[in-house]
Amino acid sequence: MLYAMCFALFMLGLYCAVVKKNMVKIVLGIVIMEYAVNLFLILLGFRTDAVAPIVDRQFLETGADGMTVTGAFLRQAVDPLPQALVLTSIVISLGTLALMISVCIRIYGKYGTFDITEIRRLKG
Amino acid sequence: MNVPLPVFVMVPLMAAFVLPLFGVKGKSAATALANAVTIALLVLAVLAAVHLADVRTADNPNPREVYEVGRHAIPLGINMVLDGLSCLLLLTISVVAAAAMTFSIRYMEQYTAKSKYLSLFLLMVAGMNGVVLSGDIFNLFVFLEIASIASYALVGFGCEHEELEACFKYMVLGTIASAFILFGIGLVYGNTGSLNMAYIARSIRSSGVNPGLAFALALFVAGFGLKAALVPFHAWLPDAHPSAPAPISAMLSGVLIKSLGVYALARVVFNVFGVWPAIAWVLIALGVASMVIGVFLAVGQWDFKRLLAYHSISQMGYVVLGIGLGALILARGGSTAWASLAILAGLFHLVNHAVFKSLLFLASGSVEMATGTRQLKKMGGLALKMPLTRTTATIASAAIAGVPPFNGFWSKLVLVIAAAQAHFYGLAAVTVLVSLVTLISFLKVQRYVFLGELPDHLKQTRDNGGSMFAASAFLAALCVLMGLLLLIPALRANVLDPAVAALTAGIDYAALAKDI
Numbered sequence: 261m262l263y264a265m266c267f268a269l270f271m272l273g274l275y276c277a278v279v280k281k282n283m284v285k286i287v288l289g290i291v292i293m294e295y296a297v298n299l300f301l302i303l304l305g306f307r308t309d310a311v312a313p314i315v316d317r318q319f320l321e322t323g324a325d326g327m328t329v330t331g332a333f334l335r336q337a338v339d340p341l342p343q344a345l346v347l348t349s350i351v352i353s354l355g356t357l358a359l360m361i362s363v364c365i366r367i368y369g370k371y372g373t374f375d376i377t378e379i380r381r382l383k384g
Numbered sequence: 385m386n387v388p389l390p391v392f393v394m395v396p397l398m399a400a401f402v403l404p405l406f407g408v409k410g411k412s413a414a415t416a417l418a419n420a421v422t423i424a425l426l427v428l429a430v431l432a433a434v435h436l437a438d439v440r441t442a443d444n445p446n447p448r449e450v451y452e453v454g455r456h457a458i459p460l461g462i463n464m465v466l467d468g469l470s471c472l473l474l475l476t477i478s479v480v481a482a483a484a485m486t487f488s489i490r491y492m493e494q495y496t497a498k499s500k501y502l503s504l505f506l507l508m509v510a511g512m513n514g515v516v517l518s519g520d521i522f523n524l525f526v527f528l529e530i531a532s533i534a535s536y537a538l539v540g541f542g543c544e545h546e547e548l549e550a551c552f553k554y555m556v557l558g559t560i561a562s563a564f565i566l567f568g569i570g571l572v573y574g575n576t577g578s579l580n581m582a583y584i585a586r587s588i589r590s591s592g593v594n595p596g597l598a599f600a601l602a603l604f605v606a607g608f609g610l611k612a613a614l615v616p617f618h619a620w621l622p623d624a625h626p627s628a629p630a631p632i633s634a635m636l637s638g639v640l641i642k643s644l645g646v647y648a649l650a651r652v653v654f655n656v657f658g659v660w661p662a663i664a665w666v667l668i669a670l671g672v673a674s675m676v677i678g679v680f681l682a683v684g685q686w687d688f689k690r691l692l693a694y695h696s697i698s699q700m701g702y703v704v705l706g707i708g709l710g711a712l713i714l715a716r717g718g719s720t721a722w723a724s725l726a727i728l729a730g731l732f733h734l735v736n737h738a739v740f741k742s743l744l745f746l747a748s749g750s751v752e753m754a755t756g757t758r759q760l761k762k763m764g765g766l767a768l769k770m771p772l773t774r775t776t777a778t779i780a781s782a783a784i785a786g787v788p789p790f791n792g793f794w795s796k797l798v799l800v801i802a803a804a805q806a807h808f809y810g811l812a813a814v815t816v817l818v819s820l821v822t823l824i825s826f827l828k829v830q831r832y833v834f835l836g837e838l839p840d841h842l843k844q845t846r847d848n849g850g851s852m853f854a855a856s857a858f859l860a861a862l863c864v865l866m867g868l869l870l871l872i873p874a875l876r877a878n879v880l881d882p883a884v885a886a887l888t889a890g891i892d893y894a895a896l897a898k899d900i
Contacts, residue, residue, distance in 0.1 A: 293563045304574045352529045
């Protein structure tokens with residue numbers, strides 16, 4: 261269910277980016293798409309009633325090959341990797357967003373409009 | 385010599401952050417540093433290729449060098465892999481980057497903020513080197529974004545009406561492609577529990593492809609197809625490539641669409657998911673559509689750089705067609721030798737296209753700088769005024785049109801032979817036809833730019849010598865000599881064959897993840 265809603269959000273963003281005429285709305289559509297992907301990545305690591313993936317002393321046991329974490333911890337903890345991925349992806353989308361918004365401002369300065377149907381010097 | 389792989393990313397990345405500090409006064413120092421970096425990268429890439437050729441033996445036709453970042457073994461840590469295909473792309477990127485950077489010394493004097501330009505240029509090179517070396521699919525995405533963001537900024541570098549418009553269009557489509565790719569990566573991680581490409585290949589080999597993974601592959605084809613500007617994903621390319629400064633057009637058309645698009649697509653399809661007939665047909669369809677539609681759109685163009693940009697789409701079609709044909713033969717369980725021949729044609733054309741298309745873009749930049757226009761109808765008779773540019777441009781035009789003995793001829797010849805051997809006579813005919821149309825379109829360029837009558841306003845035109853000619857001459861020499869890569873067995877065995885072997889080995893890429 262959550263995954264389906266996440267996918268619906270992605271498609272909503274894609275629709276917005278493809279159909280809208282206003283440049284700022286296109287940028288917003290792209291941002292929504294990126295948020296949907298981030299949400300999806302977080303959902304991959306999600307578990308109900310889980311603990312944070314930080315190894316405490318109580319989760320360590322001494323086995324045949326030295327100190328290892330207990331199986332109970334592995335069954336309980338959320339997956340930390342998607343969280344690291346989402347952080348990276350947020351930083352990347354921030355960079356893209358900043359560049360897109362600044363290009364929008366420059367285009368507004370040159371053309372005096374945000375409407376992409378009026379920004380049409382390139383053709384062929 | 386064994387070159388540590390992170391060097392290829394670290395050196396340009398660090399230089400990119402140092403360069404803006406030079407400011408306006410240290411412009412010549414910044415230029416010298418940036419040139420030193422690209423030339424050093426070229427030397428390092430050659431050393432890495434020599435090392436890989438040393439490792440290669442008859443028993444081990446597909447050598448791989450692995451660098452484990454932080455010494456965490458696969459699949460725990462991030463790793464970088466240098467195999468034949470990565471090595472071929474690394475060499476191509478370094479050659480084109482060195483030539484484009486040399487060309488920029490003089491050409492970029494017309495723009496302000498040269499040190500920022502150099503910084504973005506090196507950032508793009510760092511991103512591309514990272515993409516081809518990465519053995520980890522999320523890392524590949526991060527490097528792809530580094531290269532893409534730098535290229536968005538470079539397309540809009542002139543900050544004029546057309547450039548900003550093209551930049552916005554490119555950026556929107558590029559970001560949508562990135563979102564697709566990231567979504568695909570999420571699906572792959574959810575289904576296999578790993579981000580390491582070798583380990584993913586291993587899980588897919590043992591458990592097969594489920595609907596989630598198939599959807600991820602579809603997202604990858606759309607995402608990387610957008611980055612590679614294959615028809616029907618090509619809409620941004622004819623705007624973006626002509627708007628960039630000429631050396632950047634050369635980099636974008638020459639290597640960016642290849643390393644971010646075709647390389648990533650081939651790696652994912654062949655080495656991670658493994659080939660099966662449906663995906664091979666998709667590749668062939670994309671290739672043929674790009675080839676035919678691209679070339680017919682190109683013939684009608686009157687803007688020099690726009691014409692070249694449409695030809696990029698068409699020539700990328702050849703590359704994808706070659707690779708797709710190889711995939712189809714492999715997927716049907718046909719002879720590996722014929723599959724290798726088709727893939728060889730695709731990859732060889734990829735390298736050739738990088739050389740001649742960047743040379744053509746450099747020539748168009750030289751003409752634009754001398755005459756101040758890109759409109760073919762406003763030019764004419766420049767053969768006498770610009771003999772150096774004319775010579776290099778003619779060599780490149782002959783190469784792209786497939787005139788013997790230039791490099792383009794050999795790759796197209798191999799592709800036609802491979803298509804005929806696989807009994808796709810129709811495809812072989814289409815390949816030859818597209819090549820003829822390309823020839824017509826470049827005869828038009830010759831006729832309107834270099835021959836005909838010299839208009840009055842161009843009487844004072846001067847040729848561009850110095851660094852701009854040096855860069856063009858270097859690429860033109862490669863155009864003439866690269867046929868030898870195919871004809872001399874020793875060169876072919878050490879440069880092209882390992883790259884082909886890396887793809888035909890297919891899902892054996894999983895062997896990298898030995899133990900867990």
